[in-house]
Amino acid sequence: MTTPDEGRLPHAQEQLPGTGRPPGDGPSERLARAGLTRVLEPGDSRGGQWLRRLGPVALFDRLRGEGPPLPGATAGRMAGLRLRARDARPELDLAAAREAGARFVCPGDVEWPAQLDDLGDARPLGLWVRGTPSLRFWALRSVALVGARACTDYGAHATGLLGAGLAERGWVVVSGGAYGIDGAAHRATLGAGGATVAVLACGVDSPYPRGHAQLIARIAEQGLVVSELPPGDHPTPSRFVLRNRVIAALTRGTVVVEAAHRSGALSTARAALRLGRAVIGVPGPVTSGLSAGVHELLRGEGHLVADAGDIVELVGGIGELAPAKSGPVLPRDLLPERLGRTLEAVPAGPGGLLERIARGAATSIDETAGRLHELLALGFVERGGENWKLTRQALSGGFPTCDDPVAKVPSCPDHAP
Template identity: 50%
Template sequence: METTPGAGTPEDERTARVALMRMAEAGDAVMGRLIAWCGPRRALEQVRRGSLDSDFAAKEAEIADRSGRRSDLTRMVAAWAARYADPHADLATGREGGARLIVPGDSEWPTQLDDLGDARPFGLWADGRANLRFACLRSVAIVGARAATPYGVQVAAQLASELSARGWTVVSGGAYGIDAAAHRGALGGGSPTVATLACGVDQCYPRAHEDLFRVIRFQGVVVSEWPPGAHPTRPRFLVRNRVIAALSRGTVVVQAALRSGALNTATHAAGLNRHLMAVPGPITAETSEGCHMLIRSGKAVCVTSADEVIDLVGSLGDDLAPERRGPARPRDGLNDETLRVLEAVPARGGAGTAVIAVEAGVDLTTAIGCLGGLAAAGFVEPVDRGWRLRRQDDLRGRGDHGR
């Protein structure tokens, strides 16, 4: 919890967060601890004057010693200060573009992001009609390879569409491949979808997704930790993955190579004690090697349908996946004795009732009763030599039993 001795007005605190979001990179744990120590306004004041509270600096030195990492606070503070820009300009740019700022304590702030601890976002820029907090109350992240195969694209779109149709928000990263398929599938299902970007919400990356992002803003919301105008970098994609994992109740990896950003998101999900799931694929496909590794190591649960996903992330007892069965056949409703009699009836020629009774291991009276019921149901028919299977049962039913 933040302690804010001498804090200014809430608007001052919000403005300070805007400045800090540009000065420190998203996910900076030291800045996160500084804000928690003294509040965003005082944190900004200390950084701009170039020195931190001695007590805070001493605690950071202890953390660095325990972790075995060197921490040059002086250089860090100087780097932060050098990136200062007028926060009111960012706020104006955001408003002009239709974006809004969401910070901890706001009614729209998703409190599950607090699970990130020191790496919690300083704030989020959001652009879209959906309320971020409400949208993420029942949400699932679907992530995977940019170079997805047609199989992966189909699976991601189908999972997202079915989840969305059942009222679940799909969270992803807006990238090519699995991300785009997940967003498009979710849009078809009618529920919101959340695109978490590694650049400002006013930027379109990748460029080819301009139309996709426009529809997401209409039906869902686009969010980012970076200020308007910020461009994506490789590290930022990895940093934003923790937000994708934290926003959702669970993460589904549809396709991933052994080295991929999707596995980075999976690591964050596991670290946050979120459900981690993976979709199996062809054993010959490199794009599924990461999924198979997660399943084999026990880190992820194998899932193949939206029902199985909801079974894990849904409410206990209310969202259980139905047991999957093969197609129903007419003979499935027969009791054991009747089935044995049916199995004793020949497909060709015919057999007398006594012979069938012996073959089935039942008495003659039972065989007569069962044969009468089977004849009425269309399974068998009388012939000159006794009984035989009707042709449709001979062709469709016996194949199950190898006869």
């Protein structure tokens, strides 16, 4: 695992800061990165160093060809990597992803969440993403809600309250799609019409655990399903742990609801701590072994929270990953057309129910919810309970909206009789 300082090293060969364009020879780089996700295990820092020095195309070629071993790799390790590289068919993986409604997002892409660069050489090679919203926009205002698989009724109940509370405040809930706390977090967020992201330790088209196939499919419709691993790949114990660093890096803070001593959820918290993210714990009875790990965390660097408001208080203040609170980061004209259309349907005052906005923007409820959370991350809209409305910043920017009496848009379908 890398330290935060290493995470701030520039990745000069791979990313042109500020342009949002993939550097150099885009398609072949993307193909090489997709291929490398079949070869290198998630979080392989040595592989990340090779990538940083050689670039993805040269590295993938080198692993597929003959020649001297890469620096620091034994002959045995090189042979193993070459076996994998020889079998890699990134064109087929990209096609399988498309088939499953997924895309492959690379560093340098507009959709790449730049905070993942804090992982340094352990940064994902790329992310396979299922679902329509922008991962980058969603991750700007996101919190991880994780915990024990074999959780108690108390843990599941507390997670439900927190997930719903975060959703009502417009925060994106990220978790690992597992049984127990993870599942409760996703379900509560979905149930409250919120935005949720499942980061899996297997291919996004072959969800694990099997018992959550339906839940994960639902997340892919209303939210996002994300993985470092290519389509069809399966989880291993170390992949679960390494997946946790992505959850920690993607979010502004990690909330652990229930965790026994030495629980996997604590590895997410430790990763969050190393990355300078907020580390947060939900206390429970001292008589419960499933709260013991959380209490350990709270005796150290962890912050105690009792409700969603407490969480927002902690992560809302961090801000370095988020757009400035003073106004939208993007002028409205530069918004993608699908976001602009949704924005036009959001009222300045009350009455902004999701269904009404979807009707106004003439699109599905799931898509509208996804876009509203993107607009929220960008500072254009805010959510209070069931209602969405324009932020004061969006209003004072003088953008024409349905409710703006001066610059009324006459054809706004939401106002049709």
